[in-house]
Amino acid sequence: MKKYLYPDFLVKIINEKLNIYIKDYKTSPEILRKAISYSLKNGGKRFRPVLCLAVAGSLGCRYEDVAPTACAIELIHTYSLIHDDLPSIDNDDLRRGKPTCHKIFGEDIAILAGDALFAEAFNIILKYQQSESEKIIEALAEIGQASGALGMVAGQTVDVFYTGKEITRRKLMCMHKNKTGKLIIAAVRCGAILCNASQGHMNKFTRYAENIGMAFQITDDILDVVSSSEDIGKTAGKDSLQNKNTFPSMFGMEKSRKIAEKKVSEAINIVKSMEINSEWLIKIANFLLLRKS
């Protein structure tokens, strides 16, 4: 059933483009290249770039027109997973059903592979994104802000710092918004920016993305509790073992599910209210409530 809910044809486009872009560093040291490829070709859902492409599609743009930026965001996501999994951070051995980067290539190479992916994300946009310079700069700024000291890294810092400690609901929300939400929001907004969306559309896309981002993190937390490691492809039950602050740990399972449902429904209402082709944006939102991994 899943294939009717999730835009696998967009995943295919992303994977094809990624295969092209990574050829740019084929003269890079072999072990670095292998670590990057291993992490990047790890069979992810490509959730963020798919969202970026879906937004472009909803506005009548060609998917190819935003593909470099979409792929760059996937590189940043991949780098963040490699660093998050490191022994000194989340110390995770399993990711998408396979040993994590540092388990295969060592901690040093994993750190460097993450660093390289971050740089190459910017390089892909700077080399391949065919848009007006102003639009490229706007997209880069979205991505830079989403990944930096007020975005993804801030969220991860709070996560690390408060693991095993009491956290307020407001801080939990803020942590999740920074850690996961902002890059998802950037993916959506970059799709819209590069397709010259109006300010009105930008605002609505942003609200759509905020809801989607929160729902994504909540369902992620829920899956960690209810699924087997085999299903989710990473060590299940790890959040609880590590005393992580999660939605289920704060609100309980039932209420967490309700919040996720509400966020998805809000996201859907927003795109339904826009004069765009919202079909896939709705399907992607609904997919979050049904996903098993």
Add this chain to the structure above:
Amino acid sequence: MKKYLYPDFLVKIINEKLNIYIKDYKTSPEILRKAISYSLKNGGKRFRPVLCLAVAGSLGCRYEDVAPTACAIELIHTYSLIHDDLPSIDNDDLRRGKPTCHKIFGEDIAILAGDALFAEAFNIILKYQQSESEKIIEALAEIGQASGALGMVAGQTVDVFYTGKEITRRKLMCMHKNKTGKLIIAAVRCGAILCNASQGHMNKFTRYAENIGMAFQITDDILDVVSSSEDIGKTAGKDSLQNKNTFPSMFGMEKSRKIAEKKVSEAINIVKSMEINSEWLIKIANFLLLRKS
């Protein structure tokens, strides 16, 4: 004597600007902010941004016109030092005479502080660099290429991978060019790009920077052998202890010094042949042969 040789007035500009830019993430998690400030305010020579400013000055530009990009390069350099010092990479306890970032803030926060600095480097340029969009994109591409899988990270990977192993002279040169040279070259080229240097000037500045970059790395290797930890502010003699591939280990001290002198003299001849105000570019080159840290 040093103050007549090194442009301390440019260091001052850089430090002032850095103090302004880092206020942008004053709402970032406290521990992350502290780790970033600690590493960034560690009293470095600001060699790369100083070069960028000196190139701008040589072309008659105002220093302020390139300061954001110059500072961004310092952020990238700082991030690379934090990651290089990590236990799983160079495992260094001392940097510029003070405990390394991970010794103070822990390995997890050090990794995250490096990650944040990298993102914030791009953010500074995107927010503060007042140039034509095309020029900004050109500068970003220089920096992205210099830091990525074919630049700094490639050099660091080769360094890690070949530590304790035999390496060819060609590979040693290539490693140093990637690890240290390319960011130095980017600093020089960005100064020139943002000041609309002609293609002829660009080529000469690039050759100046290539020579400077190599001389910088050779003198760095030499200092590691001949200086005390107190003088160089990091653990002296570490290269040899760790079986690192260095210029002295491959060519011996005397020949290494000769190569450095030759590179400096070539760099000076290049800028002397240009119709620019080359005073500080020459002084910076000469400084490399006299520096003690």
